[in-house]
Amino acid sequence: MLDSHRFEILAGVAVAFAAYQLLRSSDNIPTVGFFGNLDSIYLILARRRKEFHEKYHSKLGPIFAFGMFKTHISVSDPDENKRILTNTDEFGKEALKDIGTGYLDGSLLALETGDEHKMHRALVQPAFGPTHLKHTAVATMDTVDELAQIWQSKLSDKPFEIDVFNTMNSIAIEVMISVLFGGNVKVLGKTADEKNSMWGNIEKSVGSVMTFRIVTPKILWGVLGISRYSKRVVDMKKRLEDSMTRMVENNDPNREGWKMNVVDRLSSALDSQKLSREQILAEMIGFFFAGQDTTANTLTFMLYELGLHPDVQQKLYNEIKDFELKDESDALRYINKFKYLDCFFKETMRFHPVVPTIGRLVVKDCSILGYPVKKGSDEKYYKNPESFNPDRWKDDQINPNAFQPFGDGPRNCIGQKMAVIEVKYAIVQLLKHFVFTNVEQQVEYKSVIVSSIKGVQVGVTPRS
Ligand code: HEM
16 A cells, blocks of 8 residues: 555656555556556657556556556646645655766755755745846847848748757757856757757757666666766766856856856855855756756747647737837736737647656655546546647636646746746747748657657748
8 A cells, every 4th residue: 555655756747657666566556567567668768758658547547556666656636746746745856866866966956855955946046036037038039039030041031841949949058058057159050969069968868868767777777877887877977067167167257146147156155165066067967957958849849839720820929919128127027918828838838748747756654646546537627638729728717736837846847937938938039030830740759858759840931
C-alpha cells in the first residue's frame, strides 16, 4: 500500500508519475503490466514520454503504476496534482536532483527542498521583478523587429516556408541572455549547428542523459556512461561551464538594487561566500536549460496553430493591430488588455504542453487519490478536449488545477511571468509583420522538453 512505502512522484500538468524504490508494485493501483512496462521503456527512450502517459491514462484512468526496476506512479487528477505540488511535507523534488547529478547540482531546478532551495530562490527572485519583465517586453519586441528585417530582406516580400523552431529558439536565447545574464548575443539568422558550436546542444545533451536516467536504475548508470564521472557527463558539464563562465566574465558589474539581474545577484552571493563558483555556473546552466526550449517550443506551436486556424489569426490580429508601445512603463499593463491573446496562449499550452510531466518523490507516508480510483479522462475537465478552441478560456467553469503548465507551489516556475510576457509580445510583434499559413504537416512530439520530431514548418507571408 502507498501508506507504507517511499514513492517518487512525478506530478504533472496533464499527467504525472511517481516512483518508489522497492521492487514491487502497489496493491490497488491499476498497473500497465509486463508489456506496458516494455512499452514504457521504448516510448520513454524514444523521447515520447507524453504519448506513454496519455496512452495509459486513457486506458487505466487517472492513476496507474509502471516500471521494471522501480515502480512509478502516474497521476493525472488535477486537484490531486495540485495537492502533490503544494505539499512539500510529503512530496519532495529529489527525483530531479538524481537525474540532474553531475551537471545541475546546486541549481534551483535540481536542489533538494528545504532551506538551500529557499535561499537560492530568494536570492534570484528579485531578478524576475517588474523592471526585468519590462526589459523582457522591450527586448522581445526589438528581437522580433530584427527578425522581420532579416526575413524581409532575404525574401523580398514573397511568401516562403520555414521550419520556425530554430528562429523561435534564437529569440528565446537573445531575450534570456539579455534579461537574465545582461549579455548581448546575436544569434538570429544563425543555423542550429552554428549555435550549437557556441554552447553545445543543451537540450540534446542534457535531455538524453536525463532520459536514460529516468528509465534505468542508478546502479547501472556507470556501465551506461551516464554517471557523474562518465566522460560524456564530465565533457558536457565542462562545455556548459565554459559557456557560462564567458557570460559571467562579460557581465557589467555596475548594476544595483532592482536593476540587478540573475548574474549580478549570483555574483553578489559569491562575494559573500553564500555560493561557490560551481553553484553559480550550475544555476546559470539550469536557467539556460529551463528558459530556452520551453519558450521556443511554445512559440513554435503557437505559429503552427495560427497557420492551421486563419479565423483565430484574424481575430488575434484585429485585437492587436493598433498596438504601439510608446512608453516602456506601460508594457505590463498593455499586454494584459489582450484577452483573446491570453485565451490563445492558454489553449496552445493546453493543446501542446511543453512540460507535460513534473517529478516528485514521496518523502513521507501518505495516500494518493484514496484507492481504488475510477477511470476518467480529459473530457471531464474540458469540453471537446481534442479541438483547438481558444474561446473555451472565456468559460469560467474550467478547474484552474487542470491547467498548471508552470507547475504550482514553492517549486513553481520562477520564469513564468517572463515567459508569458516574452511569448505574448513575440506573437503581437510577429503578427504585425507577417501572416502565417498552414503547411500540410502532422506534429509528432518528442521530449524531454516537448518539441516536434520533424520541426514545425509554417508558411510566412509579409503583411502588406
Ligand atoms: C513556456 C515556458 C515555460 C514553461 C512551460 C515552464 C515550466 C516550468 C515548470 C512546469 C516548472 C516546475 C517544475 C517542478 O515543479 O518540478 C518550472 C520550473 C522552473 N522554471 Fe520554468 N517554464 C518556462 C519558462 C521558464 C523560463 C523563461 C525560465 C527562466 C528564465 C524558467 C526557469 C525555471 C526554473 C529555474 C525552475 C525551477 C524553480 C524552482 O524549483 O524553484 N522557466 N518551469
